[in-house]
Amino acid sequence: MRSLDIAATGMQAQQLYVDVTSQNLANINTTAYKLQRPEFEDLIYQNQRAVGSNSSDNGTIVPTGINIGTGVRLAAIDRNTTQGTLNQTSAPLDMAVQGRGYFQITLPDGSTAYTRDGNFQVGPDGSIVTGDGFQLTPTITIPQDATSISIDQSGEVSATIPLQTTPSILGQLQTANFINEAGLQPTGNNLFSETAASGSPIIGTPGIDGFGTIIQGFLETSNVNPVTELTNLIKAQRVYEMNSKVVTASDQMLQTLNQNA
Numbered sequence: 001m002r003s004l005d006i007a008a009t010g011m012q013a014q015q016l017y018v019d020v021t022s023q024n025l026a027n028i029n030t031t032a033y034k035l036q037r038p039e040f041e042d043l044i045y046q047n048q049r050a051v052g053s054n055s056s057d058n059g060t061i062v063p064t065g066i067n068i069g070t071g072v073r074l075a076a077i078d079r080n081t082t083q084g085t086l087n088q089t090s091a092p093l094d095m096a097v098q099g100r101g102y103f104q105i106t107l108p109d110g111s112t113a114y115t116r117d118g119n120f121q122v123g124p125d126g127s128i129v130t131g132d133g134f135q136l137t138p139t140i141t142i143p144q145d146a147t148s149i150s151i152d153q154s155g156e157v158s159a160t161i162p163l164q165t166t167p168s169i170l171g172q173l174q175t176a177n178f179i180n181e182a183g184l185q186p187t188g189n190n191l192f193s194e195t196a197a198s199g200s201p202i203i204g205t206p207g208i209d210g211f212g213t214i215i216q217g218f219l220e221t222s223n224v225n226p227v228t229e230l231t232n233l234i235k236a237q238r239v240y241e242m243n244s245k246v247v248t249a250s251d252q253m254l255q256t257l258n259q260n261a
Helices: 002-026 226-260
Strands: 036-042 046-049 066-068 072-079 086-088 095-098 102-106 112-115 135-137 148-151 156-160 168-172 175-177 185-188 191-193 202-204 213-216 218-220
Touching: 002 036, 002 072, 002 226, 095 102, 148 213
Parallel strands: 095 218
Antiparallel strands: 036 072, 046 066, 086 218, 095 213, 102 112, 102 135, 102 175, 112 191, 148 156, 156 168, 175 202, 185 191
């Protein structure tokens, strides 16, 4: 019976839906986490009577045909890259990108990763680093005797130094944009890597030519809506149950056929 195999693909699809939804719910409080959404597509059809085929020698055409589906499969897991809410922390090295753009992070192997998580700290050498100690690029070093740090919306970093009448400019932050942000590869630790689907990074100054501005003392929250995710979880569970009932009904029909054989 085809119904057993079709219902099995439906149950598997809903299990994957629950997996993705649970990932979203688990990361509600993850800084700058981006909502994921599974996309499904129907499987290949078995054509018992092709649409548009001739039904007689006189050339009459079949208007609809007989096409029997074979189920469903996961086509993709899309990432919603819309802006999350900005949460004030007042920490001097906390930064949020308001608009488009990613911070550039240099990994230990020398490669570059990208993140929207602006929870930065001062490393042992005075440079600005992530919570895992990965260096922010371009490298900016904070003097040991700095009494305050200021970061404007264009990403210019300056510090107040004792006995100096004006703040010292320490460096200029640059962010990266991508033609297809959803094509970035998540690598964990709130980091993404460039792929052929994302396109090459476009580096620029915050606040110029479509780049988002830098907001000091704020962090971007997750863009997950818990009410929507809980609703999706309930729907996935109900659809899973309906597919399991199809399996049960198909099994009962097969049992009846075997008893009458």
